[in-house]
Amino acid sequence: MHVLIIGAAGMVGQKLTRRLVADGHLDDRAITALTLADVVPAPRPAGFGGRTTVLTVDLAAPETAAMLTGARPDVIFHLAAIVSGEAEADFEKGYRINLDGTRGLFEAIRIAGLAAPYRPRVVFTSSIAVFGAPFPERIGDEFLLTPLTSYGTQKAIGELLLSDYSRRGIFDGIGIRLPTICVRPGRPNKAASGFFSNILREPLNGEEAVLPVSGEVRHWFASPRAAVGFLIHAATLDLAAVGPRRNLSMPGLSATVAEEIEALKRVAGERIARLIRPQPDAAIAAIVAGWPRDFDASRALALGFSAETSFDEIIRAHIDDELGGRIAA
């Protein structure tokens, strides 16, 4: 089977690629070809016996989608997006990539199917940014999508298109709303959500991290490992069981920053946790106050999606996957 990953150079895309290569199959079908598309070259995975094609392309450019679907991949992971901050700062770019790029992909699949039967599995990563305050303490599977960013709007539109194209039989699509990914590997960045990862990752590296909000702040998390698990499960799940509502809030862990720090103490010790330096930032606190705190992800859980149930697990996954099992001395 041929697997296409759009957005393959990103953090989740790279981890998904490594997992697919390690497994060698999806749902008992051997993976014989991998196409890795992104605006920058995705790393070529080591140890893959099949054919790997690395494409440096802009999804929203004319002909890109037709070229990608022309090879008729069996499974398409569509992870590519302009992130929230950039889509807010650059209105035209956000709509061009996140809306036109997604719709262009879906249209290219439809047009490929007019020539000869073609109905791939499409796994689309959506986001909890489709929800905007005010919302209930726990957001259920039937709560209204009320994005308060252009990014969230574009993801919500992608969800609607995915459902309609699936209902029409154009492809077999599933959209998964990822929790905030934690611990995000790499260097600290300027994203307002960065501190959730920074306060774990930097101390585990023996470095200081700034905490801009109070310990009572509650948010919704899953590890990069869980995110890859969602994608694999979405690619192999029997979608007849999902029905016409093709977009699902993924399971995750609802936890406060204080609980996050307590888990760090348990897993890595008090000395590591003392590297977190509180430095309140009213601007960041105001942004985070508008974010979801908890979900009732009943549908996804019933369909077999699973995530961590404690921050201890999330931290241990990071230590295993990123630090070779070792914490800074």
Added chain:
Amino acid sequence: MHVLIIGAAGMVGQKLTRRLVADGHLDDRAITALTLADVVPAPRPAGFGGRTTVLTVDLAAPETAAMLTGARPDVIFHLAAIVSGEAEADFEKGYRINLDGTRGLFEAIRIAGLAAPYRPRVVFTSSIAVFGAPFPERIGDEFLLTPLTSYGTQKAIGELLLSDYSRRGIFDGIGIRLPTICVRPGRPNKAASGFFSNILREPLNGEEAVLPVSGEVRHWFASPRAAVGFLIHAATLDLAAVGPRRNLSMPGLSATVAEEIEALKRVAGERIARLIRPQPDAAIAAIVAGWPRDFDASRALALGFSAETSFDEIIRAHIDDELGGRIAA
């Protein structure tokens, strides 16, 4: 003030035009210019003192939206759409008019505003087709949009774009989800919902009408007169009170077909009601079973929108507005 109606030749567009001309103003501002756009020529209203421009245009054609917004209308009513059945039968046409046409209009407003400040009021007619079964007996203001038609999908996307463009300050938009309009004037048509109007309108004209479903079927209604009232109120309402959620389910009347017939008997007599001929149609019954039955339109009611509260009122509005106050002898 300059008012633009896109979709002015339709039933609601024509009634809105007549109401605007009769009122002569919107929210204390005199209407000095009316632009009536549609794919077929809208009737030129009698008795209007201002300038009337009738445009026969395709909203989705290149340059149409820029031409319409180039005149910088103060209020834009966007009523134009490919209806549900046609959007389902012709996938490309539905997306072209209902999605690309709407987005093109919103983009033309944005681009006009880049040249010189421009922030019109935009009133967008959405539909209860944004909801699809299963849903609760009464659909509240926070219930998930789950369209089960391409038309409903396109309207839901229009709602999301309207909210985002409004949040960005590009225009001041409000989307209103119309109930099923009853009594729809004109001849019987093949729409699956047609019988709700036919069983009142035809007997009131002294003609037989076919009833394809059982009396227990419940649905959600407002008169054409109420629909025009929603549009006028939406054009004049203080949108600061609406907040970022710019799309509202309009109030209406939840009633069964049996209640509809009882009202006809009360208003027009048993003899008229005997012109309704039951002729069960399983296909129509199956379609209608997937439609909303009742709404809790609390937000719209709190914002001052109002509709009929009995079928007697709906029937009397039809007799007054369409039959000159007279029932067939």
